[in-house]
Each structure stands twice: as C-alpha cells, then as structure tokens.
Amino acid sequence: MNDGPLFFRRADHGARILVVDDDALARRSLRAMLERGYYQVETAEGGEKALELLSTYKPELVLLDIQMPHMDGLEVCRRIRDLPNGELLPIIFLTGDERPDIHAQALRAKGDDFLRKPVLSPELIVRIRSLMRLKRLQAEVQAERDNLLDLQKQREQLFEFIVHDLKNPLSAIQVGLELMDERDETSPTSKAQLRRLRDTAHTMGRMIQNILDIGRAEQVGLDLHKSSIPLSAWLPSLLKEMESQAKSRSHILSWDCDPDLHIEADQEFLRRLLLNLLDNALKYSPSGSRTWIEAQKTESGVRLEVRDEGHGIPEEMRDQIFGKFVRVKKEGHDPHFGSGLGLAFCQLVAEAHEGRIWVEDNLPKGSAFVLELPKARPARHGESGEAADEPTGGLA
Ligand code: ADP
Numbered sequence: 001m002n003d004g005p006l007f008f009r010r011a012d013h014g015a016r017i018l019v020v021d022d023d024a025l026a027r028r029s030l031r032a033m034l035e036r037g038y039y040q041v042e043t044a045e046g047g048e049k050a051l052e053l054l055s056t057y058k059p060e061l062v063l064l065d066i067q068m069p070h071m072d073g074l075e076v077c078r079r080i081r082d083l084p085n086g087e088l089l090p091i092i093f094l095t096g097d098e099r100p101d102i103h104a105q106a107l108r109a110k111g112d113d114f115l116r117k118p119v120l121s122p123e124l125i126v127r128i129r130s131l132m133r134l135k136r137l138q139a140e141v142q143a144e145r146d147n148l149l150d151l152q153k154q155r156e157q158l159f160e161f162i163v164h165d166l167k168n169p170l171s172a173i174q175v176g177l178e179l180m181d182e183r184d185e186t187s188p189t190s191k192a193q194l195r196r197l198r199d200t201a202h203t204m205g206r207m208i209q210n211i212l213d214i215g216r217a218e219q220v221g222l223d224l225h226k227s228s229i230p231l232s233a234w235l236p237s238l239l240k241e242m243e244s245q246a247k248s249r250s251h252i253l254s255w256d257c258d259p260d261l262h263i264e265a266d267q268e269f270l271r272r273l274l275l276n277l278l279d280n281a282l283k284y285s286p287s288g289s290r291t292w293i294e295a296q297k298t299e300s301g302v303r304l305e306v307r308d309e310g311h312g313i314p315e316e317m318r319d320q321i322f323g324k325f326v327r328v329k330k331e332g333h334d335p336h337f338g339s340g341l342g343l344a345f346c347q348l349v350a351e352a353h354e355g356r357i358w359v360e361d362n363l364p365k366g367s368a369f370v371l372e373l374p375k376a377r378p379a380r381h382g383e384s385g386e387a388a389d390e391p392t393g394g395l396a
Pocket of ligand 1 (some may be wrong): 276279312313326339343367
C-alpha cells in the first residue's frame with residue numbers, strides 16, 4: 001500500500017511546526033522538507049523569538065536547534081516546559097554537537113526526541129509523525145478523562161441532591177415514631193417495635209449526614225468552629241442520646257473521664273464522630289454487653305476511647321475500615337445495615353482537628369476506637385459548661 005502524502009490525507013496533515021535555528025540555511029532546508037510533507041511551517045532564528053511565537057503561532061511541534069547564541073535550545077526547552085501546558089508540546093532537538101553527554105542534557109531539559117544534523121527527510125518525517133500520533137492519543141486520553149471526571153461530578157451532585165432530599169421525610173418519620181411511642185394506649189410489643197424503628201431511623205439519619213459531610217469535606221473541607229468542651233459535663237449528655245438505642249438492646253453504656261478535662265474541638269463534629277462510634281459499638285456487639293467511653297489527658301493532648309465487647313475487627317482490616325465504603329465482610333447474611341462511611345467521616349473529623357483515630361483490641365474481647373486530639377487550651381473564665389463534681393458516671 002502506498003501511504004505517500006500525495007495519496008491520502010494523514011491525520012497530521014497541515015499541522016503547525018515551529019523551526020528554531022540560528023542558521024538561515026538550515027531553516028530553509030527544514031522548511032522545504034516539512035512543506036513537502038504537507039506541514040505548515042514558521043521559523044525563528046533564536047530563543048526569544050521562538051518563545052514569542054508560542055502564543056501567536058501556537059505550534060503543534062517544535063524542531064529546536066541546541067547550539068544558538070544568547071539562549072541555547074536546552075534553555076528554550078526548559079522555559080517551554082515551565083509554561084502552562086508546556087509539558088504537552090512535542091519538542092525534537094536537532095544538533096551537530098558532538099559532545100558525548102549532549103543526549104543526557106537534552107533528556108534532562110525534557111526534550112521528546114533527538115536528531116543529529118545533517119537531518120535526512122524520511123527520518124525527520126517519521127519522527128514527527130510518531131510524536132504527533134502520541135500527542136493525538138494523549139489528547140484523546142485527556143479528553144476521555146475530563147469527560148469521565150465531569151460525569152463523576154454530575155453523578156456525585158445528583159447523589160447528594162437525592163440524599164439531601166431524604167433528610168426531610170426521614171425527620172418526619174422520626175417525629176411520627178416519637179409521637180406514637182409517647183401514646184399511652186400503645187401496647188408494650190408495639191412500643192418495642194416502634195423503638196427499633198426509631199433507632200433504625202436515627203442510624204439512617206447519621207448515614208445521610210455522613211454522606212453529605214464527606215461530600216462537602218471533599219469539595220471545600222470541614223468548617224470547624226472550635227471551643228473548649230468540658231468533657232465530664234458533656235459526655236453524659238452525649239450518652240443520653242444513645243440511651244434508648246442501648247436500652248432496646250439491653251446494652252450498658254458508661255463513661256469515665258479525668259476530672260476537669262477539657263478538649264479543644266468543634267463540638268458538633270466531635271458529637272457526630274462519637275455517636276458514629278457508639279452506634280457501631282451497639283450494632284456490632286451482642287445485646288447485654290457493655291460499651292464505654294474513656295477520656296484521659298495525655299502529654300500531647302486528650303485521648304478518647306470508645307470500647308466495646310463485640311466481635312472486634314480483624315488485624316488486616318484495621319487500617320482499611322477508615323476508607324470510604326469499606327465494611328468487614330461476614331460469612332452469610334450481614335444483619336446490620338450500613339454504608340461503610342461512618343469511620344471515613346470519623347477520620348475526616350480527626351484529621352481536620354490535626355488528630356488521629358485508630359482501632360485496637362479491647363481485652364479480653366471487642367474493639368477500642370481511639371481518638372487523639374492535640375492539647376486543649378486552658379479553660380477561660382466564663383466559658384459555658386463547668387466540669388461536673390463527679391468525674392465518672394454511667395447510664396444503664
Ligand atoms: P457501617 O457501620 O455503616 O458499615 P463504618 O464505616 O461505620 O460503616 O464501619 C465500617 C465497618 O467497620 C463496619 O461495616 C464494620 O464491619 C466494622 N466496624 C466498625 N465498628 C465496629 C465495631 N465497634 N466492632 C466491630 N466491627 C466494627
């Protein structure tokens with residue numbers, strides 16, 4: 001088959017090529033070769049002019065002589081690579097330079113190819129064609145990637161809208177369940193069922209909030225409003241929120257805290273982090289077992305632990321479970337519904353506070369989720385929520 005330029009139009013037909021050479025004869029001869037290959041040609045006699053032509057002529061490939069006065073080709077190449085999108089412009093060095101390390105220098109300056117002078121027409125055209133082909137493929141991959149990123153963004157936005165719109169009907173269900181539970185005529189069996197439904201609705205609410213928060217945090221980060229939280233006054237009220245969920249599983253919740261311990265954190269995010277950990281502790285432990293929070297001062301700050309007597313987390317999964325959508329696989333049917341986003345949210349919150357979260361064994365049985373946050377600033381006069389007199393306590 002004859003693939004000569006006269007017989008069919010190649011994909012790089014008419015591509016704009018910039019020839020940079022201080023030698024007028026070389027420029028003329030390269031122009032002639034390239035025009036015979038159906039390329040458009042512009043020439044520059046030096047680096048300054050070449051850099052100027054980048055924005056006006058917009059070449060699709062540059063043939064660049066290395067040895068030129070004022071600014072050599074290596075420097076021109078380095079400057080092109082430093083420009084926005086300059087990495088993508090194919091550059092072929094041309095040189096009569098015999099120095100043994102000239103190849104290495106051209107490579108370091110980030111040229112794409114290298115030809116020795118005198119340049120032969122077939123070799124030049126083959127090199128240009130293969131670089132232009134690579135460039136086209138690269139552009140196609142880039143376009144495909146941009147397209148996929150757009151689609152992904154649209155999908156995430158749609159997902160966020162749907163999840164956001166689930167919030168209101170879910171709140172209505174929660175309120176309705178509360179009201180039905182408060183009615184005296186409701187039988188004990190129905191009450192137990194109502195509470196289970198209400199607990200499930202709470203868990204769903206937390207899942208929805210986690211999805212929305214993670215989406216927002218990935219876009220703009222978490223907006224923290226830190227204050228000094230007096231833990232021994234605050235922890236009992238937090239556990240109270242889980243009281244009914246714990247009761248319906250005959251679970252024992254308690255807390256233990258160093259007296260007068262304050263933590264510097266965003267109270268709402270910390271609350272949701274701990275509720276996620278407590279919710280998991282209840283979900284993944286047998287009914288009748290214990291879950292408790294311990295809070296201690298450390299040298300660097302405060303350490304909060306949520307401990308349970310559940311089935312624990314296999315060693316090899318301990319780092320992974322903080323990733324999005326990761327759940328520990330169970331044999332057969334998993335009775336707990338979840339999204340695998342709760343711990344990802346907890347990690348985002350810990351990191352936003354410049355802290356750390358991890359899981360270890362609770363001995364002899366269960367898991368201990370540990371959150372370490374940097375030192376709290378000393379409590380200031382007049383700050384709300386003074387520490388309770390009694391440093392430890394419990395909720396049945
Ligand atoms: P979800 O609970 O919605 O699945 P999480 O991100 O909160 O998502 O938890 C990820 C996985 O980690 C859970 O699916 C579960 O397998 C495991 N896990 C979390 N907390 C505990 C725990 N206290 N005990 C045992 N396994 C847990």
